[in-house]
Amino acid sequence: MKNIAILGSTGSIGTQTLAIVREQKDIKVWALAAGKNIDLLERQIREFAPVLAAVWEEEDAKKLRTKVSDLSVRIVSGMDGMIEVAVFPQAEMLVTAIVGMIGLRPTVAAIRAKKQIALANKETLVTAGHLIMPLAKEYGVSILPVDSEHSAIFQSLNGEVGNRIHKILLTASGGPFRGKTKAQLAKMQVEDALKHPNWSMGKKITIDSATMVNKGLEVMEAKWLFGTQLSDIQVVVQPQSVIHSMVEYEDGSIIAQLGTPDMRLPIQYALYYPKRMPLSGQRLDFYKLGCLTFEQPDLETFDGLKLAYEAARRGGNLPAVFNAANERAVAKFLSRSISFLEITQIIHECMLHCAYIEQPDLTQILETEHVVYEWIESRW
Numbered sequence: 001m002k003n004i005a006i007l008g009s010t011g012s013i014g015t016q017t018l019a020i021v022r023e024q025k026d027i028k029v030w031a032l033a034a035g036k037n038i039d040l041l042e043r044q045i046r047e048f049a050p051v052l053a054a055v056w057e058e059e060d061a062k063k064l065r066t067k068v069s070d071l072s073v074r075i076v077s078g079m080d081g082m083i084e085v086a087v088f089p090q091a092e093m094l095v096t097a098i099v100g101m102i103g104l105r106p107t108v109a110a111i112r113a114k115k116q117i118a119l120a121n122k123e124t125l126v127t128a129g130h131l132i133m134p135l136a137k138e139y140g141v142s143i144l145p146v147d148s149e150h151s152a153i154f155q156s157l158n159g160e161v162g163n164r165i166h167k168i169l170l171t172a173s174g175g176p177f178r179g180k181t182k183a184q185l186a187k188m189q190v191e192d193a194l195k196h197p198n199w200s201m202g203k204k205i206t207i208d209s210a211t212m213v214n215k216g217l218e219v220m221e222a223k224w225l226f227g228t229q230l231s232d233i234q235v236v237v238q239p240q241s242v243i244h245s246m247v248e249y250e251d252g253s254i255i256a257q258l259g260t261p262d263m264r265l266p267i268q269y270a271l272y273y274p275k276r277m278p279l280s281g282q283r284l285d286f287y288k289l290g291c292l293t294f295e296q297p298d299l300e301t302f303d304g305l306k307l308a309y310e311a312a313r314r315g316g317n318l319p320a321v322f323n324a325a326n327e328r329a330v331a332k333f334l335s336r337s338i339s340f341l342e343i344t345q346i347i348h349e350c351m352l353h354c355a356y357i358e359q360p361d362l363t364q365i366l367e368t369e370h371v372v373y374e375w376i377e378s379r380w
Contacts, residue, residue, distance in 0.1 A: 001008065001026055001027070002026060003030055003092045005030055005033075005093075005095070006031070006096055008033065008095075008096070008098030008099065008121075008139065009032040009033065009083060009097070010034040010041055011119040013263065016267055017267050020264055021048065023279075024268075027271065029049075029050050030051060030052065030088050030090045030091045030188070032044060032050045032053045033082050036056065036060055036284040037059065038067070042068055045210070047069070049071075053073055053086055054075070054079065054081035054082050054085045055080075056082075057078075058077040071148045071164070075082065079102075082102075083105060087110055092116060093115060093117070093118055094106075095118040095148070096117060096119055096120060096121040099121070099204055101323065101324065101327075102121060104128055105366075107121065112139060114141050117136070117144065118270040119139035119270075122220075123323055125215075125224040125322050126221055127365050128320075129223070130224070131361070133224050138157070139186070142273075145266070146264060147218060147266065148266045152171075152244035152245035152257035152272065153170070153257075154225075156246060160247075164249065165248070165250070166251060167232050167233075168222055168226065168246075168248035169234055169256075170236070170246070171236050171238040171244060171246070172242075173196070173237070174212075175208070175212060175214075175237060176197060177209075178237065182319035182341070183302055184336075186342055187338045188305070191338060193333075197241075198240075201263075204331075207343075208330065211304040212305040212339075213304035213326050213343070215297070215308075216307065216311075217266035219233050220243070220308060220311070223312060228366075236294055236297075238293070239293055240289070240293065242260075244256075258284060262280060262281055262282070303344050304326070307348055307351065311351060313357075316356055317360040317368045320360065321368060321372055322350075325346050325351070326346075332346075342380075346376060350372050
């Protein structure tokens with residue numbers, strides 16, 4: 001029996017994690033944390049019977065306590081509540097499926113409590129990889145990637161201990177706006193950006209895919225997760241989303257992981273690693289697929305990816321600036337306060353104007369987020 005806790009249980013990754021729990025029937029969910037969707041969280045509590053659940057606002061916690069007063073589940077709130085979920089004693093693994101830098105402190109607490117981490121929260125390594133990876137090593141904690149691309153790289157590295165990597169080939173679908181010009185992007189609305197051609201994801205990550213900022217975040221994450229140089233990570237547009245990523249070794253051999261675009265596969269792989277389990281769903285049919293195509297990313301049109309490389313090269317707190325600016329800009333775009341192209345404009349201006357810290361600690365990383373938010377609100 002697997003024993004887990006989940007941060008972000010009502011989001012896309014969280015609900016798909018629970019779908020695997022439902023299907024496999026040998027995973028016990030001890031604790032759940034969510035944001036504001038208390039109706040869905042109530043249904044999850046009733047189905048999966050955790051003994052602890054957390055929401056962000058105490059007012060929502062009060063409402064949820066009333067809804068589940070007939071059950072023996074304790075409801076907590078705020079950052080303290082999330083940390084309590086992250087370190088829950090009976091859970092051996094924490095699935096970090098929450099979106100944003102809000103996941104940093106709970107992840108650090110979970111590592112210190114020696115929980116294995118199934119990582120879907122990009123921000124953890126993007127903004128604090130220089131802190132997280134040494135901490136995981138110190139406490140003997142495995143960080144298992146849940147993102148499809150990082151899971152593909154992880155799978156392509158299996159059995160290759162001691163063999164030198166020449167290059168990581170990080171694939172991208174190109175998103176819903178692949179091939180469009182800047183002039184065309186200027187006219188794109190929220191509905192257009194949310195129409196991803198291949199993947200079913202949450203709104204924020206879908207917009208990130210449309211700007212290709214998501215791929216930039218994945219580049220930064222891969223650098224820390226696999227201990228590679230930035231120059232050894234190459235983005236390749238693979239529009240069919242069949243090759244999820246590849247690793248090229250020094251002898252020229254390339255090992256790739258292929259499959260249908262189904263996020264349950266990398267989630268389940270992380271939950272059961274190193275064991276593979278049966279998984280329902282569509283299988284890849286090469287006869288129907290016919291061909292695979294590859295393209296170079298357009299860094300001028302999709303300058304979010306170019307800015308991500310710049311943030312990763314300079315390091316310090318600049319990845320945190322990049323991430324925080326993108327989070328707030330995407331929120332403004334989703335609320336129709338700014339245009340699509342203003343997302344990366346905001347990121348660029350924040351990178352130019354926010355104070356640089358060469359070796360930020362966790363407090364300085366979180367302070368950087370607040371500074372960025374305040375700077376954006378004062379101008380947009």
